[in-house]
Structure formats: structure tokens, C-alpha cells
Amino acid sequence: MSSPGNFADNQVYLGQFLLERLTQLGVKRLFGVPGDFNLTFLDLVEEHKGIQWVGNCNELNASYAADGYARVKQSQMNALHEGEQSDSKPGHAKDAQGTDKSQGGVRGLGALLTTFGVGELSAVNGIAGAYSERVPVLHIVGVPSTKLQKSKALLHHTLGDGAFNVFEQASKGITCARAFLQRAEDAAAEIDRVIFEALRTARPAYVTLPTDLVFTPVDKKRLETPIIPDRVGFHDKNVLPTGKKVEEEEKERLEFVVDEIARLWSKAKEPVVLIDACAIRYGVGHLVRDLIKATGVRFYTTPMGRSAIDEDPNDGFGGVYVGGVTDPHVKELVEKTDLAFMVGSLKSDFNTGEFSYPFDQKNVIELHSDHTLVQYATYPDVSFHQLLPALTKVLERKDQLSKPSPTQGLKVHIPDGPKDKMVTQAAFWPMMGQFLREDDIVVAETGTSSFGMIGTPLPKGATFVSQVLWGSIGWAGGSTLGALLAAEESPKPRRVVVFTGEGSLQLTAQEVSTMVRLNLKPILVVLNNDGYVIERKIHGEEAGYNDIATWKWGQLLDTFNGYNPPKKTKSLLASTRGELEQILADPEFAKAEQIQLLEVVMGRQDAPEALIKQGKLSSELNAA
């Protein structure tokens, strides 16, 4: 235990060490809420040049913000690879020094800081969402000093039973690694361990920081060794009992799998590539793009795989595939394939139209971060990081794009409708598709918005984020804040356009005030349809329990704007289609030079087609 300012030149405080590690990994914002057990660490945060403290209104919102930040940072890191040409040899790293970060090392990382018990527990849902959706987030928890912990004192924020480790249980199933720092000797190593695991698995990790260890001196030299080793993966110099080097064995295994896939591919008449969530999380979008270019095949994305690569029909984008919930034209094209080549699949209910993939397993190949599936065979430890570049070199060219296709990706078809009536969901989403522009970040709340976006085209360079698997309503309110701050770190100016429902935004509405405070400029599109529409579509269409409080959304920004002088904000209302058209056509609105909240009044029972289909499927499954 040590007090500030009492150590040698070759040392840093443990708290500083942690912040340096975050900085090395590109983390420039720390989200969270102050609490008495994290205040001294916050002093170090305030001093730190590279990291900005973003105080949130509550911890759940902070966890969502860290998640949104990590997602957008990841997409911006992926975009850096867009210009690269992959030339790794099969089974071999591009560079012995490991400079090919695409090998799986680099991740968009998010971080949040909470306080013991009361703070950390409020963040649990957001952390679980990051676990479920594979978003690496470091959850730092300021906890009582190791001395107080040992004394089992009946502190506030405890359960009154002297137990100081019970909250760890809450984070156990929803983080990939946990460190409960107790000793100066291994604290820095423990921090490195959990951050490494978060990056390796693309999942959240948890670390407790006792008040007395914040100012423990640790060896500065440790910071010179990057936390990301040259390659994250299964590369190994060891020798097997057979005398063969592990590295050689891996190479042979990879070649075997490449041959297997190449054989199937060459027989296939109409292969399709289906890009899914983990292609984004593990940053292999550019590798898939190379493969698609090299083979000339058409590709599709799942809802969770959107914006892994640009959705350009000229480059082969065929549409969004969601099993039985898919647009009929796209559905027919995908499902008649004789080889479904899936990259980073995450086959959850909402991502697959309630498990309605009809593919014959004999016609399926799945590439993952840590294994590969070919027909009925599983190949452990064969990762798409190595496999994709290898396949790009050998797969037979198919030239599908030279033939005309009944679908050319997603197109904007705006159905006609009266200008003086509420806009319909059927018209709204194509209108928004038209409104979106290059490099936009689109945040879509679970429910109406994420289902509405299924049919909405994304422009070049756009990033699409949505919580399709975990599906926690309210997520968009917090994650938008993170997305906005990540967008600020992009070299290009990026708008953040958010689609959410008035019911969802009520869960986390206060975080909009943080956006006002920090002068951020989202376009917040609030679909006001008077209740929980996704629930109505699943069950209880007219039930009172799907009703919610009625807010004046037009006043929200002003209520959050108690500053002198006031911040620039703008509230807009589109009660009719005509009003919406006018707003969308206004160049001032499109410029997004201030925070804007656009309330769009929509029909109580109106919903995107995909949501209606999904609602029926969910309802049937629950009743089964």
C-alpha cells in the first residue's frame, strides 16, 4: 500500500498503468458514474491526457454507451483495412513481427467505471448484452480497500453480511474473464490478463480496483510489452509427439480444409456468401470482401452482419437474409443455393427468422473465429483469419455478377400515400433509406427499428449497429452516446442517425441529457406509436400492459438544456407524411449541426413487415 507521489522513476501507479493500457488500445473515453470507491481513481482519469471521463446519468446507460463506443470503434478499425490487400499464405502469419493486426488482435474496446455493489450491479444487463453480442468492454469497478475487505466491515453498498465477493457472481456468466485485485505483486499482470481475454474473445471482462491499490506503484517497463501479442490465435512453435512441429501440423490442417471447401465450391453452381455478426466482431470484413471480389459471387448479410462490408449491388450485394422473414425475392434466390458459404454466423432467433434456415447441411460451410464447419464435419482451431485469405487464392471464379439478378441489393421503393395522414411503416423505412448518406452511423433500437432497418439500404461507408440477439430495449439510448463519441474520433465527419421507439427511449431517456451536455449532434428519430409495438405483435395487441406513459417528446431536449447560455438543440415533429417529407428535404436538418430530436407519429398497430412475420413466429414458439 502506498500513498501518492512515493515511488521511483521506473514506476507508475497501478491506476495509471490501467489507463495507459486502455490508451494503447485506442480507448479515448471512459464511461461510468462516480461513487465513493472509485473517486481516487477518477483523480487519475482527470489528470490523464489521453482519456476523457464521460459521466453518465446511470450505470446501465454507461454500459450501453461503452458497448456502442466499442462497436463503432470496431467498424472504424475494420474500415482501416478496407484498402488493404490480404496476401497471407495459408496457415502462416503475414508478418513474423505480427504487424498484420487483422490476425485477430485488434478490437474496438470500450470501458466503463462503476462503484462497488450499487454501481456495478446496475450495469449488469448492459455487460450481458456485450457478452451475448460479442463486444469487448472492460468493466472496472472501484471497490473498498483490501484492508476493509479483509475486515468484513458492514459498509454501505454491501449486503450487510460481510461478504465482499458476492457481486462477482453476478458478473461470472456474462464476462470472459474476471480479476479481483488483491495484491500489488500481480495486479498489473491480472489487468493485462483480463484485457487480453476481452480482446481475444470479443467479450466483456471485469476487474475490481480496491481504493488502496490505485496508488500502488508498479513497474513501468511492463507497459513496453504490448498487451496484444503479435498474433492472437493458435500459432505455436511447439513440437507434437509425432515429431512434427505444431505450426506445420496447423498448416497441413488448413490446407486440408481449404481443399475440402474448394472441392465443394467447384461443384457448386450457385454458391452464396452470407455474412454475419462475427465477421464484424473479429474484423474480417475486408477478407470476405477480397474473397467475393476474387470469385465474383453474390453476397447477402444477416441483420447482425450488416455493414461488415459495403452493401453495393454492383459489388455483388444481394440483400438481407433472415430466413422466413426475408423479402420473398431475396429469399428465393438465397434458398435455391447449392452451397451456402456463411462467415461468422450467429444463428439466433431474430437473426434467422426464428431458426427458419432451410439449408441442407450437405450444402453448408461455416467459417468462424475458432472453428470451421464443412457439411457435417467440424474442424476445431481453423479460423477464418487464416482460411479466408487462403480460399481467396484458390476458389474457382463464378462470375455470378455478369448475369442479371431479380434483386439488386436493397432498393428504395417508397409506396405512395396521403400527405396529410400519418406516415406508414411501409413508406417510412424507404424514406429513411433515401435520407441516409455515406459514412453515416445508424443505431437501431431492438424492435420496430431493427426490423424496419432490415429492408433499408445502407450507403457506402455506413456503420449499422443494433442489438439483435440480446435485444434489450433502451439499449439505443445509451449506445448512441458511445457511438457519437466514437464518431468524433473518426478522421471523417460522420452523422449518427438513431431510430428508436418512444417506449424504448423511456428506459434510458436521461442519457439524451448527456448528449446535450457534451454538445453532441445525433439525429434522434423517435417513432411514437403509443406503446410497446413489438410486444403487441407478439402478444396482447390491445392489452393495457403494453401501454406506456405519454410524454411530450418535443420538450425533452429543452428540459435537458438548463445551461446558460443554452446549448443548441432542435425538436421536430412529423405528425403527417407531408411534414416528414419536408423535414427530410430540409438541408439544415440533414447537416446535423446540433442535436435534433425528430418525433414521427405512427399508427398504433402499424409495424414493419418483417416484425409482423417475426411476431407471429415468436408467438407460436412461446405457445408450443
Next chain:
Amino acid sequence: MSSPGNFADNQVYLGQFLLERLTQLGVKRLFGVPGDFNLTFLDLVEEHKGIQWVGNCNELNASYAADGYARVKQSQMNALHEGEQSDSKPGHAKDAQGTDKSQGGVRGLGALLTTFGVGELSAVNGIAGAYSERVPVLHIVGVPSTKLQKSKALLHHTLGDGAFNVFEQASKGITCARAFLQRAEDAAAEIDRVIFEALRTARPAYVTLPTDLVFTPVDKKRLETPIIPDRVGFHDKNVLPTGKKVEEEEKERLEFVVDEIARLWSKAKEPVVLIDACAIRYGVGHLVRDLIKATGVRFYTTPMGRSAIDEDPNDGFGGVYVGGVTDPHVKELVEKTDLAFMVGSLKSDFNTGEFSYPFDQKNVIELHSDHTLVQYATYPDVSFHQLLPALTKVLERKDQLSKPSPTQGLKVHIPDGPKDKMVTQAAFWPMMGQFLREDDIVVAETGTSSFGMIGTPLPKGATFVSQVLWGSIGWAGGSTLGALLAAEESPKPRRVVVFTGEGSLQLTAQEVSTMVRLNLKPILVVLNNDGYVIERKIHGEEAGYNDIATWKWGQLLDTFNGYNPPKKTKSLLASTRGELEQILADPEFAKAEQIQLLEVVMGRQDAPEALIKQGKLSSELNAA
């Protein structure tokens, strides 16, 4: 598995069974948020005559609301005993049929309903608070059907790994009992088991309700056996190896402890009674009051023990005792005692002035629900339920009240100050003490408000609720909703007066909109002092991380009032002491006939005396 309407007359659906159980225990409101795995159960809730569904804005708020509801219901149940004279014989139930509910059976119970994963995890902090502070709350979680669980389907709201039991871990350390319903055969018994444990331990319990079991028929007859057995406790007809009946052994043990205490009491010159949290939670306030009346001693309360019995100086109330944080006059009186008789102690840091009780253990007696401490001796299984009435009969009368005392409970001393300046904390709390009236329910947020209330007198019949041990900021925003609904169930009209800070209310502000929606009429006093003042007092007095967003509090109610016709609401602002005096003197304001939000502008560094003392103590302890 069964579908609705398909069972015999002597059966009810499992979902109905659960609702009947809640109704039997006085639960009239179910808090929560709808989600696709709880919708069919919600159909049964909507049908049910005795239970009102209260949809919350989010699950954390719902858990706080259930906690506040349970606390106020408990106090109202305690009040029902106020007229009773206890006449149980030592070690023996008053009534073999168990009609003496004070034996520990009756508790104010709260209940909330969330959905699998996303919903339940957001409630974890509120449930942990109820565990810590001993508030019985039943957390019902709608989960996927048992069939889907067995299939390990990759459903939304899962972690994507087919594990359906991981969220149970989050509730493990923070609930007294958990039931994961899987089979029709034992589902009703499992529900009874966890509710019984919640009541017995005064702590939250957890039950999962799969969609397919909601409509499982169960035997109606089971509802005829009350879930509360005649007596909850250690009563037993069995025979010991010595041939003695357990009941007789218990009686002898109780008499032994009574003798021990009576001997010490008779030697003591200045005994004091100190009433603490568990006297409220276990409903023994009336038993303590009887003992105090019979012996004529002066009593004090801890912050968590307040309003266990009326704080009437004529009946012996001496003040609020918080160790080193106590008002000096009260402190001197309490600490010079030669016998500290403590009832239901909960010696947490904030409840004891950072563990600063100076009592010599030879002079201490502690009565608890499940054990008794006399000097250095522990007597397991000797409960205050039996001990208090027994002691009331035998303890020597002390007649302390006939002698004058330097303190006579808490008195309103309002220091002078300029009318055109901000009101000081030193003046504000006595002013509020003057404003409070009989039967008020006072909800005090952790921090400035709970510390401010330490010196503020409570009128006859008042209920004071605060989260002193768990101390989660934002709790007041949610629990006020529960308190308001519990107040509606009281035979007497009761005002709900809430003290919170603008920083705290930001965490859960949306729940105020539920109060507007339900036409509830709290007096919400928002102390606006521009940041987290309790944190400033502990650490970082001028640090940026203790700053927060600046809202226009005067607009909040209106923003939440999008109804046509609008609901009645009123916003008030007291920027100066003069303005505050005017508002408090206005009979319209005091009538509380509509929801009112009173923003009181206070100094950024001003704080109640007790908070300043506590802040210093906490800071020292963290640094140690």
C-alpha cells in the same frame, strides 16, 4: 403442458395460483415491464381482480418501486398493531391458532415481474438493495418454455451459448431463495417455498415462470393452506434426547435469557433503548413501545430505525443516534449509558457514524429476530418476538421521564438567515420538519437527503423510508412510486413527501412519468445543488467528475404530461429562502392534491452537518 380453459373445477392455472398467493399476503400491485416471455402471465394479471399491473419505465425502477411498496406496507401493518397490547407468555404463542401475526409471520411484501435476461438483469441492483436492507420482494421472471430451454435454442435475450441458467447466478447472492420452475408437479410447492422464505427472512426471493407452465393446472385446494404457518419461528413439538420437549426447552432457555437481562437491567442506573432497522422489518415496533411504556425509559433510534414507533418526546423519544455523527447533546446522553439495550441493530457504516459506537460490550444487550446478545454471550434462536413481551412483564421500572432531560427528542430550531439568498441546509431541514404532518410518508434519497433527515423530527404516525445501508442513488425515484401506491391502500389519507437531489433523480427520473400517468400526488422536493454533493464531501470537492447535466427541473412534469386532457401537475421553484417559506406556508401546496415538484436551489458546497462529518470519516477509511 396445457392450454387455457382445459382443466377441472378443483384446479387453477399455475399463474393464477401465484397471483392468489400474492393476494393472500396483501399484495395489490405488481410492478415491472412487459417482455415477450411474460406476456401470457400478464393476461392473467389483467384479468385478476385483486392485483393491479403497474408498468414501469424500466426494470431497475420497478425493483425500487416494489421495495418502496413493501416498506410502506410493512409500516402500515406495524401500525395495525399499535393498538394491541401484547400479552403472550414467554416462549409461548399468544394463540395456538396463530392469530397473533406479530409472531413474525406478517410482512409487507412487494412483487415485480420482468422478462428473461434483459429484464431481470436490469433489476438486480434493486433486488440486492432489498436483500441488504431486509425488504421482502418477490421477483418473478417470465422465461422461455421448458421445451425451448431444453432445446438450448439460440433465443434473443440469451447469451448465445444455449445456457438458460446463467442469470440465476446473478440473483444467487442477493435473494434468500430461488425456484426455477420446470415441472407442473412441484411448481406450486416451489412458489410457496420461496415466498415463505422471503417472509421468514425479510429478504427478496426469485422465481422463474416458463411460458408453458403459466397455464399448467394445479390443485386449487393448496390455496386453502396459508403460506404463513401459524407461527414462523422455532416453535417445535418434538422431543429432545433428554426426554424434554423442544417447546419446554425453548421456554426454559427464554426464561434464562429473561433473567440474565433483568439482572443487568436492575443494576443499570441509566439504561437506554436504541431502536434499529430490524425492529421495523420484523414488525416488533409495538412490542418495543410496550416495553418502553412499562419501564419508563428514554429511547433513541438509529437512522434506519426511524419511525419504528412514534417519535414523541413525551413518550420518551430522546433523538437519533448515529455514533460519532450524532448531535452532541444526544450523543452525550446516549453514550454515558451503563446499559445499551438495542433492538434490531444493523450496524452499518452510515447507520453508526462509521462504526463509532463507543459502548463497552459489558454494557450491551442486542435483541434480534433470530438470536440475542447479552454482554459477551450469544443465545441462538432466542427471538425478540418472544423476548420483548416477556421482558415487558419483568423489567424494573426506571421512570427516567419524570426527570428533565437536556434533549427532548428532535426539535425544530430554524436558524435565521436572509430571505433573498439561497436557503442553507442548516435552515432547510428544520423548515421541512415543521412542514411535515401526521401520517406523512417521508422518502429520503441516499446522501444529502438521508443525512439531512437525521436531525429532522417526524410527526406522529409518520413513516420514514431510506436506503441507508445499500445506499444506491436513484432509489428514491423508483421507491416513491411504490410508496405512493402503498399509501393509497392505507385507510387514512397519507401524503408522500420525497427528498432527493437533482443528481440522484437523474438516474431514475423517467419513473416520475409513471406517477403522472397514474394520477399520484407526491410532493417531490428536489434539492438542486449542481452535482453529486455526497461525493464532493467524500472526495473531489471541485473535481469535474462530480459535475452532472443541468436540467430544467421546472419543465419535467410538463414534459411527462402528454395527455389530452392534461393531468394536473404543479412545478415550483424556490431560489431563495423567502420563496421557500412562501411555498411551505401555502395551504394549497400542503394539501398535495396533485403531483408537485419543488426545486430548491441550494449552495454547491453546502451540506447537512451529519453528512460533512460522515464524508470525513468515509474518506479517512478509504485512504487507510
